[in-house]
Amino acid sequence: MDGFTPITPERLRSGPTPRRIARRDDWANATEALAAGRLTLLGLWGARGAVHMALLDEASHSLGLLTLETEASFPSAALHHAPAQRLERTITDLYGLRPEHSPDQRPWLDHGRWGVTHPLGPAGPQEPQPPYAFLPVEGESLHQVPVGPVHAGIIEPGHFRFTGQGETVVRLEERLGYTHKGIEGLMTGASLARGAELAGRTSGDSVVAYQWAFAQAAEAALSVTVPPRALHLRAVLAEVERLANHLGDIGAVCNDAAFAMMLAQCGALRESTLRATATAFGHRFARDVIAPGGVTRDLTPAGAQGLRSLVAEVRARLPRLIALYDGTASLQDRTVATGTLAPALARRFGAGGFVGRASGRDFDTRRDLPYAPYDGLAFTVPARNDGDVNARVWIRVREAEQSLALLSQLLDTLPNGPILTPLTATGPAEGLGLVEGFRGDILVWLALGPDGRIARCHLRDPSWFQWPLLEAIIEGNIIADFPLCNKSFNCAYSGHDL
Secondary structure, three states, X not given: XXXXXXXXXXXXXXXXXXXXXXXXXXXXXXXXXXXXXXXXXXXXXXXXXXXXXXXXXXXXOEEEEEEEEOOOEXXXXXXXXHHHHHHHHHHHHHHOOEEEOOOOOOOOOOOOOOOEEOOOOXXXXXXXXXXXXXXXXXXXXXXXXXXXXXXXXXXXXXXXXXXXEOOEEEEEEEEOXXXXXXXHHHHOOOOHHXXXXXXXXXXXXXXXXXXXXXHHHHHHHHOOOOOHHHHHHHHHHHHHHHHHHHHHHHHHHHHHOOOHHHHHHXXXXXXHHHHHHHHHHOOOOOOOOEEOOEEOOOOOXXXXXXXXXXXXXXXXXXXXXHHHHHOOHHHHHHHOOOOOOOHHHHHHOOXXXXXXXXXXXXXXXXXXOOOOOHHHOOOOOOOOOOOOHHHHXXXXXXXXXXXXXXXXXXXXXXXXXXXXXXXXXXXXXXXXXXXXXXXXXXXEEEEEOOOOOEEEEEEEOHHHHOHHHHHXXXXXXXXXXXXXXXXXXXXXXHHHHX
């Protein structure tokens, strides 16, 4: 893999994750491979005195980790590979390490309101920042429409700056970072137990996926074997979370096309899913159920029966809702051929989840970098090439159907036995977790210090590689279709802003 040993899925899950200390030419070679499309960028993050890069080789189903030690600057990957751009800007904001010759050196998460600069690096007093400079657009009869960060609905804050020519969008530029919580700073020095709690609070709709990815990283670092029953229960939790979010999104997309009945019906099914989760695991979003070493709450016969009843209910009602969506011409007129993401662009950005799979990037961590118990389950990863709002709805529909089938398999084959392996955090050690959340692959890299406490933890949401694509797909569409395109992506604010 372009100069360093690839990490196979078996090696990734079985013990401490190896990473290579790179020279500057190694870093340049990796950047060249990204630009040429031979590798996919999985993550790019900073630390005190170093920057780290995670790379995926989709052809060989393997990955690699590079570390470049530096106290000041590093060669910019974004100079040749656009998906690295916002990640590099974040490294500068948090650590003060600067990408050399980067095409965009504006701040990203830092809005000038933290009171300090570079809070995770050599922190200094807050410096005054000029007004954020949005990229210029030239042409005749152009006008700007600023939207947010406060929105009309109950959603998280983000600013969208539209440049239009009449009703047609010429450019959209986003500004995010309003929900920055300092998760990575809070992780530093925390115990594993506290780290697991923080991971589960990174993005409220992906509690299970973040908890599982963090647990994977800790278990790899400490070479911990998780009981089979706990692994099955984790998958049950993950598929219930996926189902709830997909049901909610299908209804919300239709609502943004003024078809409110689908929102009501899908919302009712989502509520049934959350209630079944609360009955089975004690919390509607399964918060703090997954922990390093296993799970903290077992599934009772009553809880299992509630999940079986949920599967039966959704299987009975979902086909009629799908038929209603597919048979409503006015709805199809809004979703078909709207907000189309080209397959080449999806592949270049490594777009995960339904965003990538609706545009031909047939990648799913559960299958392509498999982890237990998915390596022993039968399921299909749906994919399409049309890449519009309609395609993203259909991928959600098919994934919801697969989640129902997986839940039945998991409940039928749930093994007996313990649910938690006691572990003692020792260090130094490092591990990487990679889990398929409902939006796509979530990456967690964890480094433990000599005392067993967290020295560094990085959490990467799939939205980092999806938000820029939303800017691309809205161009040429009308402003009124932005809510529809935005909801069809449903990128995370909180998970992105950290």
